[in-house]
Amino acid sequence: MVTSATGEHALSMIGAGGHHKETFITKYIFSTDHKMIGKQFLFTGMAWAVIGGLFSVLFRVQLAWPDETFPFLEQIFSNWFDEGHMTPEAYYALVTMHGTIMVFFVLTASLSGTFANFLIPLQIGARDMASPIMNALSYWLFVLSSLIMLASIFLPTGMASAGWTIYPPLSILPQASSGSGMGMTLWLVSMVFFIASQLLAGINYISTVLNLRTKGMLMTRMPLTVWALFFTAVVGLLSFPVLFSAAVLLVFDKGLGTSFYLSDIFIGGKALGYSGGNAILFQHLFWFLGHPEVYIVILPAMGIVSEILSISSRKPVFGYKAMILSLLGIVVLSFLVWAHHMFVTGMNPFLGSVFALFTLLIAVPSSVKVFNWLTTIWRGNIKMTVAAVFSLGFVSMFISGGLTGIWLGNATVDIQLHDTYFVIGHFHLVMGVAAFFGMFAGIYHWFPKMFGRFMNETLGYIHFFITFIGGYLIFWPMHYLGMSGVPRRYYDFNEFHAFNEYHDMNLLISVSAIVVFAAQFIFVINFFYSMKKGRKSTELNPWKANTLEWTTPIEPGHGNWLGELPTVYRWPYDYSKFEEGPDFIPQTVPLTEADIESDKRLLH
Amino acid sequence: MQILLIILAFVLVLVVILQVGKVVELVSVMRDEDERTEDTSNSVGFLFLLSGIILGVFIAYTTYTEYGKFLPVPASEHGVWIQDLVDITLYITGIVFIITNVLLFYFAYKYRYKRNRKALYYPYNNRIEILWTVIPTLVLTIIIGLGLNKWFKIFSAAPTEAIQIEVTGKQFAWVVRYGGKDNELGKRDFTLSTVENELGVRWKDKQSKDDFLSDEIVIPVNTPVHVNIGALDVIHSFYLPEFRVMMDAVPGIPTKFWFRPTITTEQMREIKKNPEFDYELACNQLCGTGHWNMKKTVKVVTEAEYKAWFAEQKSYYKQNIAKIQGEDASLDNDVIAEANPSKN
Structure with a gap:
């Protein structure tokens, strides 16, 4: 009831399938179309990924060649180099920002932001998000947060450098650290807007999934991507506010002289007036978000894969149901393991x-x-x-990185x-490379739906094999x-001398990192070239998939479906169900006698 | 100029790759789609398998050559326990790693696309799901049981005969204090901290009188050592890799770790075939720009050598009595008298 009413409303507002006039600004900038917002998250995330990747290459150069001088790098990054050597201040700032950018801006905002926005309405049969305005606001808060973080990079006192x-x-x-001046303040302010953006987005994803499913789209008929994105939003909604409170208390300690986290500090020859605080309290609050955060990163990738x-x-x-139950298991357990970051x-x-037990579970x-x-x-x-x-590569990376979690x-x-x-x-394999692989897989797969064109396959394969082998060689x-x-x-x-015997390994890691970073430009070029000049998508359903997004026009307008919303009759995984006929049955095809027969046979 | 050339070469390579990609695409679209998919799946499936084999060889080779070489020999009693756990975990996860990865690459190659084949419709099998939920649960329970058994032993109360040492981290050095003859550390009060007495030792506390500071950590072999860990400014971490000892040093919150070293520095030099070798204390929690440079030498010596070294150490209090008196007028007379017997 609610579903169709909202749908009709949206349809009448935009005038039969999005053929109303749009200016450049309403279409590309202040868009409320979930597909455009998804793309905006993707573009912003790509820009951040290049910056975050570049930072890691810079500090890998320092680790591989600590004794060499790099005058040409000093020409470009004059603030961070001194007589051709990277300064320790710059090293720690780059490490900090690499983590912050990759974890929060790329793998949280951009991975969820792109695919939750793009896929949830298309795959559950909705015309848009439950609140398109809130959705746009979530993106623009992310932009604001990004700009503040970007500004902190150019501070004369340096960016935050206390680790991510x-x-x-x-x-x-x-x-204690020059980066803990203005750099840290900007980091915190940026994170406040970031969390607000995440919460607006999360509330929106959850209410869209719960309320806007089209007729027949039972929860048990949702694709696993939607399930994964839904759980991701739930985890984010429950954990990000805790980081927010941790950050607020940190701001108080920093600016107002309170002692939530500080006690007994003697620095620079002076005993400071803080007393009674607990530095470990912050770690508990931080990891209460921080651990679920790694699942916020990996769950969408799991769904896509x-x-x-x-x-x-x-x-x-x-095992569709086992897949959903295991997602649910991860969601619940992810809130009970945070202190495994704090064993020592x-x-x-x-x-x-107790935390060790839950962690292994x-x-x-x-x-x-x-x-x-x-x-499968x-x-x-x-x-x-x-x-x-890329999906197969994801599974390999997830196995390799996941098993070492049992050690830790x-x-x-x-x-x-x-x-x-x-x-x-461990964590780069399991939530870095693996999550990136999930993201790449999703981009290559849904590119035709996003831009009506295909990405070049040859370039895609080259990108994959370099990144796959290179990823292992690095980590x-x-x-x-x-x-x-x-x-x-x-x-x-x-x-x-205990740590200095492994220079060969460090060299191998750094060289591989540089090659892999360079190879990502094959992807970037492929992406932008294909967006404008790639092979045109001429079929509605190029991958012969069952889900609803392939029942829309090749390039759907705002509102997604031209006529009525599709009705769903079956789960999304009826591939190769019958000997005869096509090897896929879209969700919009009604059940037949043969279907009922086949389901009965399976039960016994 | 150099950068410009590198960037130019890089762009050129990208353009060439892009052109090749375009040509391949132009040729391939002219063919039947199914045939094309089959051919691509053939070659890509093979390349994927090949990359798996290359990675397998790389991993097997590096594990073979590096595993024994890299791990420092555990130089403490509990270090051996941890080593055993690492070995057990390595075997279990190693077996799972090999089986799952081999299956992944093998399936991907074996079941690559063929026009005239149809995939098996096999949506679920609850028995198998239960099986592979229960087995990992059991295996993980065993691993965690073995681990926690040792965990509680490692964090049990230190034996009473343990030598009391205090190690305090600050930017960017460690301050080492011994309990002295009575093996008891004098109490500290953060509000008493000054540049001269940065630890804030309470000189009124009798137990502080025989405490001494040391430039190195010297400990006797096979004797338990109880390390009282703290920090002055930010969080540091007390890290002795060879002894498998790690514990954060947190300002305001005292932490501790006790262990029993089993290999002397001399013996380790022979094991490592490196006459220069010394155990080192490192910081393992980011504490600022000098984090990477907080070294303190640790010497594990024989009981006799330790006694000789211990006898040479002079009380910090007695050495610095003049300064301390000037600072703390409230010191009682008998303490001063005790410290300066010559004046009587």
Whole structure:
């Protein structure tokens, strides 16, 4: 009832399928069309990804060639270099900003922002989000947050440099780190707008999924992408406010002289007046968001990959209900594991043991997902599209990065590996490279729906193989570095002979990182070239998929469907169901006798 | 100029790749779609399998050559326990890693697209789902059981005979204080901290009189050492990789870690075949621009060597009595008398 009324309303407002006049500004800038907002998140995210990637290349140069001078880099980045060497201040600032940009701006805002906006209404049969205005506002708050963060890069006192986890007291005291002055203030202000943007977006995604499903689109008939994006929004909505409160208390300590996180500090020859605060409290609040955050990053990728593996294998996703239940399991458990980031902060060992237990349990739903993906492609008929290889690559990265989580989650082993390169290798594989692969898979797959053209396949394959092999070459050796005790966030290893024996590994990692970063421009060029001049999409349903987005016109206008909204009769994974006929049955095809027969057979 | 050339070359390469991509696309669209998909899936499926094999060889080779070489020999009692756990975890996760990755690459290649084949419609099998929910749960329970067993042992109360040491982190150095003859550390009060007495030691506390500061951490082998960890300014982390010891140093919140070193510096030099070797204390929590340079040498010596070294150490209080008196007029006379027996 609600569904159709809103739909009709939207339709009458925009005049039969979006053929009303739009100016450049209403179409491209202050658009309320969910598809355009999705693209805006994508473009902004790509810009951030290039900046974040560039930062990592710069600090990898420092780690691989600590003794060389780089006058040509000094010409470009004069603030960060001194006599051809990167300064430690710049190193720590770049490390901090690389983490902040990649985790928050690229893999949270851009991954969810692009695909939740683009796919949720198209895949559940809605004309737009529940609140298009709120949706646009969410994007523009993200832009504001981005601009503030961007401005902080050019501060003379330097950007925030206390790590992306901004642990106090380091992040509060400008005496302790020059980046904790204006740089940190801008970081916090930017994050406040960012969180507001995430909350507006999340509320919108949730209410859209709950209220705007078209006729017949039961929750149990939703594609796994929508399920994953829905759960992501729930996790974000429950965890981001906690980061907000943590940040607010930090602002109070910083500007108003309160002592929420500070106590007993003697710095620069002076005892400061703070007392009674608890620096560890911040870590609890931060990781209450920080851990669910990694699932905010990986869940959308999981959804995208499940969908693409099923479509390209021409086979239903194996264990649809188990997939949803394991997503739900991850969502619930993700709120019970945060303190595994804090095993060695001196917290009560009993508390540590509880978090270790839950942490290892969260590996169960993750492994169920892996087994289900493997069974999905087993005896399939896999079309090796670019999206498909990225999805397969995702599964490999997720396995490799996920298994090392079992090492780190075990509190006892964590005493040895905590904050070493092992951790860096682990989370870059599982939530860095894997999440990027999910994003790339999604872009290659839905590009025809976004721009009515295809991306070039050859370039896509080149992009994939360099990134896939390169990704392993960068992050696999880090596990060995970590096991031999090499700590993260070291500007130079020369001071410690225990850490200085592994220069070859560091060289391999840095060279691979530079090659992989360069290879991403193949993707960028492919993206923009194909947007304007790529092969035109001439079919409604180029991948022969079942979901609703392929029942819209090739380039849908605002409102998505020209006539009535489609009605849904079946789940989205009826691939290769019958011996005869096409190997896919879209969700809009009514059930037949044969369907009922087949479902009965499966039950027994 | 150099940059310009690099950028130019890079752009040129991109343009060439783009042109190749366009040509391949132009040729391929003229063919039947199914045939094209089959051919692409053939070659890409093969390349994917090949990349899997290359990665497999790379991983196997590096694991073989680096695994033993990189891991520092555990030099403490609990370090051996952690090492055993690492080995068990390596075998279990290693087996799963190999099986799942091999299946992934094998399936991707074996079931690549063929025009005249149809995929199997196989949407679910609840028995299998239960099986592969229960088995990982059991395996993980065993791993965590083994881990927590040792976890509680590592964080048990230190034995009473343990040597009391205090290590305090500051930007960017460590201050090491020993409990002295009575093996008790004198109490501290942060409000007493000054440039001369940055630890804020309460000189009124009798136990502080025999405490001494040291430039190095010297500890006897096979004797428990109880490290009282703290920080003056920001969070640091007390990290001894060879001993598998790591504990954050948090301003305002004392933490601790006790361990029993089992290999002396001399023995480790032989094991490592490196006469220069020394154990080092490092900081493992980002604490500012000098984070990477907070080194302190740790010497593990024999019981006899330790006693000899210990006898040479002089009380910090007695060495600095003149300064302390000037600062803290409230010191009682008998304390001063005790510290300056010559004046009597």
